Amino acid sequence: MDTFLRLRPPLASHTGEVPFLRVSSDKPETTVTLQTPLSHSRSRASNDAQVLQFSRVLQDTCTQADVFLTAILPKVLAFVQDGTDGLVFAMGVTGSGKSYTMFGDDGIAGIVQMTIWALLKLTRSLSDDIPAGGEALVDRLEAIQKNTLVHGAITMTLAELYNEKFWDLLHPGTAPLSLKRSRHAGVEACQIAGLDHLPIRSTSETCHTVQQACLNRREYATQANNTSSRSHAILTFHLNGHALTLVDLAGSERQKQAGTHGARLGEAGRINLSLMAVGQCLEALKVPGEGRFPARQSKLTELLFDGRFWSSSSTAIKKVAMLMCIDPTRFYDENVQMLKYATDANQVRANSRLGRPKLSNHAIQGKELELVERLCRSTSQQESTRSRGQSSFEIRQDSDGEEVDQTLDYWRDLATHLLAERVTVENQIREELMDEAERMMAAMERRHRQELAELRDMYEKQMDAKVDLLEASTASLTLQPVQINTLDMKGEHRIKR
Incomplete structure (x- = not known):
C-alpha cells in the first residue's frame, strides 16, 4: 500500500526547537531520519539515527493541492476510470494536522473538497466552483478530462465512529448505526447500514453540506489541541456500484500531555x-496469510480491513493509502509509535489475503464475544426448533437476527469499554511510574550534587587550614640583620682609585 508522510510546519511556540525528524539529504522525496532528542531519556542509552522510508515524503512546504495531486488524485482516477474501490486514511498524533489535511479550514480547501470538485469535473464536465486553494488542479484535471469522461450519479455518505458507535453526521440526533456485511464483487464487504446518501450536484453546495456536517462531529479542547477530534470521520463517495472512502482518524494522545479527565x-x-x-492489523498484513487476522478488535478495523480492499480473490486492483501526519517538534514518544505503524504499512501490499478474522491476544474480549455469539445463535436455533420445527429454523433465525445483533453489539461494546478502561489505567500507571522514576533520578542527582558540594567544602576547609598553618610557620621565622662595614668599603674604594 502507498504510505505518504506529511510533515507539519512548526508552531510559532516551537520554532526554535530542534526537530527529531528530518528529511534525508540523499533521498528527500522518500526517506526521513529519526533522531532521538538530546533532552529525551532514551538519548543517553542510544543516540543512533534511524532512516525510515515511505512512498513519498510531503515536506512542510507542500500545499494542500500538492498533497491531493500526489496522494489522492491517483485513487480518484482509479475510482472513476477503472471502477476501483479506494481507501485513504489519515493518521497521526493529536494536533499533527490530520483534520486540516482532510477538511481544510475557512480559507483553504482540504482533500475532501478537492475530491468533490475532481469527481464532478471528471463525470459532468464541471468548470466552475473551484475550491479555495485548488487552482493548481485545473490544468491537470482538464488534461485528464479530455481523454476520460465517465457519466454516473455520485452520492456521498458521512459518518463518525464515536465510542465504538457509528453516527450519521448528515442527520444528527438519529439512533446509532451498525455494521452490515454483504457480498461485493465476489468478496465479503463491510459497510455502515442506514446511512443517508447525499447526491452530489455542485461543489459549493456539497462542500457547504460537509462543513455543516462536520460541526456535528465531536470535538473538544485539550491541553495538546484546541480542537481535538474525539471521533473518527468516515466519508464515502459512491459511483456505479463502487466506493471511494476517505477517513480522518482521531489523533492518539497521552493523558499527561492532553490533560484529559473524566469523559475526555x-x-x-x-x-x-x-x-x-489498526497498527496490529497492519503488522499482521506484513506477512499475509499466516494465522488469523485481528480484524474484529474494534469496529474501526472491521470497517477498514474488509474484503473490498484486502482480499486477493478480487479481480479488481485495490487502492489503499495511508497519509501519516507528523509534527516533528512535539510528542516524540507518540510519534515514534505512529511512525512504526507507517513503516509497517509501507511493507504491506494491497490485495494481501486476510486470514480468518479473530480478536488479537491483546484483546480481552475475544473468547467472550465468540462464546456469546455461539450461545445466542444456539439459543435462537433451539427456540425456533421447539416452536415451529426444524424446517422453519431459517425464518426464525432471520427474524431474530436483529435481536442477536443487538446482543452482540452490547457485549462487544461492554468488552471494548472494559478494555479501554484497562488501557487507560495501564497508561496512567506507566506515566506514574515514569514520573516516579524521573523524581528518583532528580533526587539522586540532587543528592550527588550535595555530596559533591560537601566534599568541595571539606577540601576547601582543609586547604584553608594548610594555608593558615603555612602562614603561621612563616611568621614565626626571625630574620637576622646583616651589618655592612661602610669604613672598609670606603678604604677599599680609595685603594682602587
Missing part, C-alpha cells in the same frame, strides 16, 4: 485502543 479520558482510551488495533 474515556474517549482517549477508546481512540488509542482503536488506533492500536
Whole structure:
C-alpha cells in the first residue's frame, strides 16, 4: 500500500526547537531520519539515527493541492476510470494536522473538497466552483478530462465512529448505526447500514453540506489541541456500484500531555485502543496469510480491513493509502509509535489475503464475544426448533437476527469499554511510574550534587587550614640583620682609585 508522510510546519511556540525528524539529504522525496532528542531519556542509552522510508515524503512546504495531486488524485482516477474501490486514511498524533489535511479550514480547501470538485469535473464536465486553494488542479484535471469522461450519479455518505458507535453526521440526533456485511464483487464487504446518501450536484453546495456536517462531529479542547477530534470521520463517495472512502482518524494522545479527565479520558482510551488495533492489523498484513487476522478488535478495523480492499480473490486492483501526519517538534514518544505503524504499512501490499478474522491476544474480549455469539445463535436455533420445527429454523433465525445483533453489539461494546478502561489505567500507571522514576533520578542527582558540594567544602576547609598553618610557620621565622662595614668599603674604594 502507498504510505505518504506529511510533515507539519512548526508552531510559532516551537520554532526554535530542534526537530527529531528530518528529511534525508540523499533521498528527500522518500526517506526521513529519526533522531532521538538530546533532552529525551532514551538519548543517553542510544543516540543512533534511524532512516525510515515511505512512498513519498510531503515536506512542510507542500500545499494542500500538492498533497491531493500526489496522494489522492491517483485513487480518484482509479475510482472513476477503472471502477476501483479506494481507501485513504489519515493518521497521526493529536494536533499533527490530520483534520486540516482532510477538511481544510475557512480559507483553504482540504482533500475532501478537492475530491468533490475532481469527481464532478471528471463525470459532468464541471468548470466552475473551484475550491479555495485548488487552482493548481485545473490544468491537470482538464488534461485528464479530455481523454476520460465517465457519466454516473455520485452520492456521498458521512459518518463518525464515536465510542465504538457509528453516527450519521448528515442527520444528527438519529439512533446509532451498525455494521452490515454483504457480498461485493465476489468478496465479503463491510459497510455502515442506514446511512443517508447525499447526491452530489455542485461543489459549493456539497462542500457547504460537509462543513455543516462536520460541526456535528465531536470535538473538544485539550491541553495538546484546541480542537481535538474525539471521533473518527468516515466519508464515502459512491459511483456505479463502487466506493471511494476517505477517513480522518482521531489523533492518539497521552493523558499527561492532553490533560484529559473524566469523559475526555474515556474517549482517549477508546481512540488509542482503536488506533492500536489498526497498527496490529497492519503488522499482521506484513506477512499475509499466516494465522488469523485481528480484524474484529474494534469496529474501526472491521470497517477498514474488509474484503473490498484486502482480499486477493478480487479481480479488481485495490487502492489503499495511508497519509501519516507528523509534527516533528512535539510528542516524540507518540510519534515514534505512529511512525512504526507507517513503516509497517509501507511493507504491506494491497490485495494481501486476510486470514480468518479473530480478536488479537491483546484483546480481552475475544473468547467472550465468540462464546456469546455461539450461545445466542444456539439459543435462537433451539427456540425456533421447539416452536415451529426444524424446517422453519431459517425464518426464525432471520427474524431474530436483529435481536442477536443487538446482543452482540452490547457485549462487544461492554468488552471494548472494559478494555479501554484497562488501557487507560495501564497508561496512567506507566506515566506514574515514569514520573516516579524521573523524581528518583532528580533526587539522586540532587543528592550527588550535595555530596559533591560537601566534599568541595571539606577540601576547601582543609586547604584553608594548610594555608593558615603555612602562614603561621612563616611568621614565626626571625630574620637576622646583616651589618655592612661602610669604613672598609670606603678604604677599599680609595685603594682602587
